[in-house]
Amino acid sequence: MNRIVVSLVAVLFGLLAGAVLMAVTGHNPITGYSYLFEGGLKNPERIGNTMATATPLVFSGLAVAFAFRTGLFNIGVAGQLLFGGFCASAVGLNWALPKPLLLIVMLIVGFLGGALWAIVPGLLKARFNVHEVVSSIMMNWVAYWTVYYAVPAYLKAQYSETESAQLPEAASLKVPFLTEMFDGSFINLGLFVAVIIVLVVGFIINRTTFGYELKAVGHNRSAAEYAGIAVNRSIVFSMAISGGLAGLGGVALYAGNASNIQIGVLPSQGFDGIAVALLGANTPIGVFLSAMFFGLLYSGRGFMNAMTEIPPEIADSIIAIIIYFAATSILIERLIRWFIRRRRANTKASTSQEGKVGM
Amino acid sequence: MRKTAKIFTGIMLVASLALTACGAKNNNGGSSSSPSTSPSPSATPSASASAPASPSAAPASFQVGMVTDSGTIDDKSFNQGTWEGVQKAAKDLGLKEKYLKPTGTTEADYMKEIGNLFDAGYKFIVTPGFKFETAIFKAQDKYPDAKFVLIDGGPHAGDFKYVVKPNTVSIYFAEHESGYLAGVATALQVKEGDVGFIGGMEIPPVQKFNWGFQQGVKYANDNLGTKISIKKDNVIYQGSFDNVAAGSQLAAQMYDRGVKVIFAAAGGVGVGAINEAKTRAKAGKEVWIVGVDVDQYADGVYDGDKSVILTSAMKKIDHAAYDMIKAETEGKFPGGQTLIFDAKNDGVGLPVENPNLTPETLAKVDEVFKKIQSGEIKVAAEQGDLLK
Amino acid sequence: MDYVVEMLNIRKEFTGIVANDDITIRLKRGEIHALLGENGAGKSTLMSILFGMYQADRGSIKVNGKEVRISNPNVANQMGIGMVHQHFKLVEDFTVTENIIMGSEPRKWLGLVMDTRKAGKKIEELSKQYGLNVDPYAKIEDISVGMQQRVEILKMLYRKAEVLILDEPTGVLTPQEVQELGRIMKNLIKEGKSIILITHKLKEIKAFADRCTVIRRGKTIGTVDVATTSEGAMAEMMVGRQVSFKVEKTDSVPGDVVLQVKSLTVRNSKKSLALNDFSLEVRAGEIVGIAGVEGNGQSDLVEAITGLRKAESGSIDLNGQNITAKSIRERIESGIGHIPEDRQKRGLILDYTLAENMVLEVYHREPFSRKGVLKNSAIRQYANRIIDSFDVRSGEGAVSAARSLSGGNQQKAIIGREIERNPLLLIAVQPTRGLDVGSIEYIHKRLIEHRDNGKAVLLISLELDEIMNLSDRIAIVNQGELIGVVNASETNENEIGLMMAGVKREEGA
Missing domain, CATH: 3.40.50.300 (P-loop containing nucleotide triphosphate hydrolases)
Incomplete structure (x- = not known):
């Protein structure tokens, strides 16, 4: 409950700071924001786009949050997402299966690809105590260059050197009924997968012995060891699952929002996942909501730009400020406490003052 | 109609790749740099050129939008070039302009921004770069009321079957010709020694710059008495357009190996190379960079008024954008066409001002330019037996 | 009477908990004054107020007879009050000197270079003066716990502290080191310093202290002369019953x-x-x-x-x-049941609730979980049983975070957990x-x-x-x-x- 308040205040502060920036640069914040939200919500297509933009963020946010809950800082989500997406794309381009089956296989392969990418830092951490921040961020570049080499070598279309061939219809998470329902938006089945995964992850973290073990290792490795929990195995599992979630995000991104995979791009969704997780207080539901919020910002931004004279760079700064406030919600928490304390002190002071006057 | 357009496009594409003298079919391409005589558009559809006319007459007034590719608006390359053309046109013709920067580089990101521009009333949309190909393919159907200019690419559904609808025009450049001229100029200016090439990603436009450059150097060696060599090690594709640090490193390695001039067709990577060159030039070394896409002379300035930019292999992106906007105001939008900007229509070439080239060099380069225009020199757009 | 520090009628309340109700303690110049109380009686809070880390809600503090406001630890330092915490605040791979001068480094050459040598010399002198026997150039990680404690004391002396607060100083020491500490405290007194010794070990109070203030549940029970009071009497004051x-x-x-x-x-x-x-x-x-x-x-x-x-x-x-x-x-x-040496490091997961901690070794068995799914009601029931039978006191019972418990209650919880498994x-x-x-x-x-x-x-x-x-x-x-x-x-x-x-x-x- 308290966390929700903190996150909401963080968002509010971010919006206020953004408003100040708009005002300082000579733009009307109210029009700015009204277009921002209109851009994300004005019609079915835009709502669809907002949710679709949020979908990969749900996964990357979950990946970060899951690792975080188990005491690991998985900063390699971008690479895991990329590699998971790559594996799924490879399957989607090469296997001729009926659509439902193919999509399920792609999701599984995407999960495994991301997991594989995260197992490496997991093993290094468990076996040699190599800090996962370092090793997972290195894996980002391994993924980047692997994809860079492998896409043109194996998955490219005839003329294109920098991206894979387009996925066939059967391998796309886009389905006609959704596209039509949202007036041609690129919303896709990824969103439903995301909802299911949010529930599953929430269940695993909160209700299972497995989650209990992972969190125990995260909070206190020594105590977990003392309790007979296989600590190293837990670390590897945590990383693998975290990476797998990122990999699913890759499927949602490359086979859902996009329809092919590009080289030379480390998906920014991977890093946004950190902010999403922080704003979502590392809880699955929180991550889902904060991802939706980010999706709204990202998809409404362009319309704000188009309708006002706010230049894109300022719009980027506004979004960055909001994210910044969201990510530093711990400060907000302190601020709230300080405020409460001060108010209490004030009331106390004033009552004692009155007391004195009374005497 | 649609079928014809398809066939036409196909022909144009083959033409552009094989470079059979076809050139720019449309006169508008040629009449590039001459500023418009009068901003008031003549809205008579009958005046439109030989090309299949756009279905509707050009509106009296419209707003011009642009969506940027990855990178910033001041990337000294595609985005900037396009935007400068758009701005100039908007100013000359009294139009309103706006650019949007997508959050990512996927088709969905591009579509979103195109939709934003359209919803905000910007119905003449310019997009730079081949990455927009599939997005424009969809957009031209989804927004039949809008007009699209796709620079350096052609709309297709991901299958490379190009379909240019009547509300779209697709523009290519003859980068190899531009590279060729830069190669000749470089050879003439330094006379002998090693030169090198740093590319961004190994994609056709960059490759064509490279191959043209090599042919140009060879031409100078064969016909103009220079002794320039390009070693295999000194032709490198870095792999991205934004890794500035890597650009500096690659340039440093090449200069250490004795390379005098580097042709950097690599966006941000090229910026790194320029930085390295500036550092060395300040220390009194003789090193040069050949810029790309736009006139990069100003980026290479050091010690007040000197610059490490020997010359630049330009694609006149700004002209292309300008011309298309102007054509629209005149009701002559060449919808459904694929245009090629090359030497013949002055769509590629070296900068007008070249402070680091001697008048003799410039004169000879000009001769070569004329020969390309006349078809006497044919520059190949394929690798053939060239390096990478 | 010459008092260095007086804390009068101090009250401090945290959300819902009155940590200090009405506490008065007066420290004479040149005495070792013990502050005795059970865990959670309010000793640490009281000293944190004196050291400027908290502000009292009510009551006043006098230093050298003058009423003062201590808004933060720096102010306390300036007034000559120094505190040696239970957990040392030292940088492991710094030397003794570097640790001591941290935050107030002497400089030379226009203030660009740290003058470690001069500081080292001064520390050596101080060490000799008070019989601390500390090598100023040794690295912290290489010296014993007892020695580290002396470094903390030296840090206070280096900053010219007149009043030293020692928070549970003997908890980490061997019997020999405790004797050594006693000797050091006597030296400090001889040189005119005053000491507040926070402890619950009666034996040590008897051995080292001059006077003793006993507090219980946030209230001063009384101040006694150690020489004339028996251990049993002090224990009774502290606990409130015969022990x-x-x-x-x-x-x-x-x-x-x-x-x-x-x-x-x-x-x-x-x-x-x-x-x-x-x-x-x-x-x-x-x-x-x-x-x-x-x-x-x-x-x-x-x-x-x-x-x-x-x-x-x-x-x-x-x-x-x-x-x-x-x-x-x-x-x-x-x-095998195991009550570990370090209850916070091994014994508990501080961020887990008490209930979750109570099943740390048995969560995977029925009835606490079935087919990998935790059964929260069974877990809570089990935890409540332990809490009841071992008298574990906490704010919210089974659902309170282990972190929020006092040390004694944390220990009781662990012992309860281990014994409950029989x-x-x-x-x-x-x-x-x-x-x-x-x-x-x-x-x-x-x-x-x-x-x-x-x-x-x-x-x-x-x-x-x-x-x-x-x-x-x-x-x-x-x-x-x-x-x-x-x-x-x-x-x-x-x-x-x-x-x-x-x-x-x-x-x-």
Whole structure:
């Protein structure tokens, strides 16, 4: 409950700071924001786009949050997402299966690809105590260059050197009924997968012995060891699952929002996942909501730009400020406490003052 | 109609790749740099050129939008070039302009921004770069009321079957010709020694710059008495357009190996190379960079008024954008066409001002330019037996 | 009267909890003044107020007779008040000097270069003046805990503190180091400093302090003259009732061998020999105490038995079953209970609730979980049972975060958890470290009860009194070797002290 308040205040502060920036640069914040939200919500297509933009963020946010809950800082989500997406794309381009089956296989392969990418830092951490921040961020570049080499070598279309061939219809998470329902938006089945995964992850973290073990290792490795929990195995599992979630995000991104995979791009969704997780207080539901919020910002931004004279760079700064406030919600928490304390002190002071006057 | 357009496009594409003298079919391409005589558009559809006319007459007034590719608006390359053309046109013709920067580089990101521009009333949309190909393919159907200019690419559904609808025009450049001229100029200016090439990603436009450059150097060696060599090690594709640090490193390695001039067709990577060159030039070394896409002379300035930019292999992106906007105001939008900007229509070439080239060099380069225009020199757009 | 510091009628309330209700303490110049109270009585809060970390809601503070406002620790420092915390605040890979001057580094050459040498010299002088015997150039990680504490004291002296607050200073020290600390405190007094000694160890108060203020539940109970007050009287003031120091227990009735350690050799994390050819047996129905100076292989023995550390050679049998190669969990399942030495590091997951902590070793069994899904109601029920029977006090019962409990209650929770599982062998390492008299009494009773239930107890403690009082047999270790095993009823402190120093007993060998 308290966390929700903190996150909401963080968002509010971010919006206020953004408003100040708009005002300082000579733009009307109210029009700015009204277009921002209109851009994300004005019609079915835009709502669809907002949710679709949020979908990969749900996964990357979950990946970060899951690792975080188990005491690991998985900063390699971008690479895991990329590699998971790559594996799924490879399957989607090469296997001729009926659509439902193919999509399920792609999701599984995407999960495994991301997991594989995260197992490496997991093993290094468990076996040699190599800090996962370092090793997972290195894996980002391994993924980047692997994809860079492998896409043109194996998955490219005839003329294109920098991206894979387009996925066939059967391998796309886009389905006609959704596209039509949202007036041609690129919303896709990824969103439903995301909802299911949010529930599953929430269940695993909160209700299972497995989650209990992972969190125990995260909070206190020594105590977990003392309790007979296989600590190293837990670390590897945590990383693998975290990476797998990122990999699913890759499927949602490359086979859902996009329809092919590009080289030379480390998906920014991977890093946004950190902010999403922080704003979502590392809880699955929180991550889902904060991802939706980010999706709204990202998809409404362009319309704000188009309708006002706010230049894109300022719009980027506004979004960055909001994210910044969201990510530093711990400060907000302190601020709230300080405020409460001060108010209490004030009331106390004033009552004692009155007391004195009374005497 | 649609079928014809398809066939036409196909022909144009083959033409552009094989470079059979076809050139720019449309006169508008040629009449590039001459500023418009009068901003008031003549809205008579009958005046439109030989090309299949756009279905509707050009509106009296419209707003011009642009969506940027990855990178910033001041990337000294595609985005900037396009935007400068758009701005100039908007100013000359009294139009309103706006650019949007997508959050990512996927088709969905591009579509979103195109939709934003359209919803905000910007119905003449310019997009730079081949990455927009599939997005424009969809957009031209989804927004039949809008007009699209796709620079350096052609709309297709991901299958490379190009379909240019009547509300779209697709523009290519003859980068190899531009590279060729830069190669000749470089050879003439330094006379002998090693030169090198740093590319961004190994994609056709960059490759064509490279191959043209090599042919140009060879031409100078064969016909103009220079002794320039390009070693295999000194032709490198870095792999991205934004890794500035890597650009500096690659340039440093090449200069250490004795390379005098580097042709950097690599966006941000090229910026790194320029930085390295500036550092060395300040220390009194003789090193040069050949810029790309736009006139990069100003980026290479050091010690007040000197610059490490020997010359630049330009694609006149700004002209292309300008011309298309102007054509629209005149009701002559060449919808459904694929245009090629090359030497013949002055769509590629070296900068007008070249402070680091001697008048003799410039004169000879000009001769070569004329020969390309006349078809006497044919520059190949394929690798053939060239390096990478 | 000449008071250096006076805290008058201090009240401090945290959300819902009154930590200090109405406390008055007056420190005379040049005295050692003990502040005595149970865990959670409000000692730490009171001192934090004096040190400027909290602000009192009511009451006043006077320094040298003048009323002052101490808004933060820097202000306290300027007024000559220094605090040595229970947990030292030192940078491990800095030298003593670097640690001491941190934050107020002397500089030379236009302030660009740190003048360590000058500082080192000054620290050396101070060290000599007060008999601290600290090497200013040694690295913190290389010196003993007792020495580190002296560095903390030196830090205060270097900053010209006149009043030193020592928070539970003996908790981490060996008996010898405690004596040494006593000597140092006397030196400080001689040089005109004043000391507030926060503790709950009556013996130490008796030995070192001049006067003692006793607080209970946030209120001052009284200030007494130590010389004329008995330990029992002070304990009664602290706890609020009569306390017995002697542990009541019947003679043991040893049964079958439960733990059999044979020729066990263990290497520590630095790969040096921690335990060498060590053999020991513990029978059902007896408490075997391990006596020894800290760091002589006790922890390594416990870690080897519980599986936290691999045995180099030798064997460990539990109830006749060889468990040397078994995993930690298998050992737990086969009947080992372990009250760990460091309750916050090993014993609890501080971010988990009390309930979650209570099933730390059994969560995977029914009824706490079924098919991998936790059964929260069963877990809470189980936790409540432990909380009730071991009198674990917390803000919100089973759902309070373990972190929010006081140290004593955390310890009680751990002991409750381990005893509740009714293990064949209970290994209790320093079970009463840092606890107050009331808690100690209670925990001792439960350990003996466990023995009387026919289970084996292995007790490791650095407090010789505790070993002597509780154990039926005592094994003495020195440098990883077993020096001897004696019956508690047939020995005395002197003999054990000698053996702890490595002197073997003539007879029975």
